[in-house]
Amino acid sequence: MDVFEAIAEPSRREVLDLLAERERPAGELVEHLHRLTQPAVSRHLRILREVGLVDVRPEGQKRIYTLRANRLLEIETWISRYRKYWPRHLDALESHLSNNHEEPTR
Amino acid sequence: MDVFEAIAEPSRREVLDLLAERERPAGELVEHLHRLTQPAVSRHLRILREVGLVDVRPEGQKRIYTLRANRLLEIETWISRYRKYWPRHLDALESHLSNNHEEPTR
């Protein structure tokens, strides 16, 4: 499984979105993805771990998951070659987003 | 099948890469993806058509495929929220790529 396949799954994107806000224990992720059972979420987490999109750190009996967003650069790199085909005003939007450097909460 | 799943397949990304250079008839794509049979490529093209990543236009007995890169904005939009987590010098690279507006060959 590679990064492209990993993010093809909507639930896994949701996990990443949740971890983008802040690190979270597995249980908290299970709560948010209420349509899935705990083992299902655990399996998604394993996949995200295997492709390097998240890190885990034990904390007591919990496991804290953190985002490793730089693995998404593989996708960003691939997609960047297509930017020149997009309407120009969208490049402006991008540039804006790209320059919006809020510090990650830590 | 959505755009995320569509680009999760390496052969389909290869098709898009080929079409990013220039529009091509289906047969030319089959030649390049020599590891696949003609029906397999045809199936990938159908999927890319269905998610709107390519357009087709008949020309004689051939079918000319063209890229519709703006469908990739769905991915770009999703991924853009993660940019702030990347090392800053990479934002510079991006910005460079983003400003590198060569006209598509047409």
Add this chain to the structure above:
DNA sequence: TCGATATATCACTTGATCTGTATATACGCT
């Protein structure tokens, strides 16, 4: 109209992915 070329679709098989239930592992507390 016939044959060749170009492409799409059908039928089928294989393998992978996703899910749930049940169970195991690990840690913390008393």
Add this chain to the structure above:
DNA sequence: AGCGTATATACAGATCAAGTGATATATCGA
């Protein structure tokens, strides 16, 4: 040690995606 909580793994079933070979459809040229 024993119990409760937190998380991971095993197993089985359903679904789905991707590939091939065979065939259908469409267009061109003689």
